[in-house]
Amino acid sequence: MKLDLVASKDYEPTAIYYEDSDSLEYLRVSSPAIYRRIDAVLTLIFSMEDRSLVGFKLKGFKNFYIRKLQNRLGSNCPDFIELVDVLQEVTQTLGKQVFEEKKKSAYHSALEMAAKDKVHVRDFPRIAS
16 A cells, blocks of 8 residues: 555655755655665655655755755755755756766756655755855
8 A cells, every 4th residue: 555645735845854864855655765875966756665866866956955946045944845846956057967868867857856745955054165
């Protein structure tokens, strides 16, 4: 039996920032998973049970925020950011590197999941100016 947490009224899709690894992770469900690294930035997360995509991880988020998003969003991350906006900025920054077919498909899958689930980034620590 598979639970559709995204459809639940109590579930609010949120990406979690892990300061120790400077990474942002989103999981639809909490279950055993397989992490498949795509490149230095993106890792896709698949269910061990049926190998379906259940989440993704973005590495170097604080550094990326400071270099690419801070001018637009301010020196402190707002209460929430649409994760779709972050992924779009990542793909624009990486440019041609993302357009290798395997990477393009992986980024598209993460972007599609973030948009469908309406994922936000919350509780990001203050970023020094």
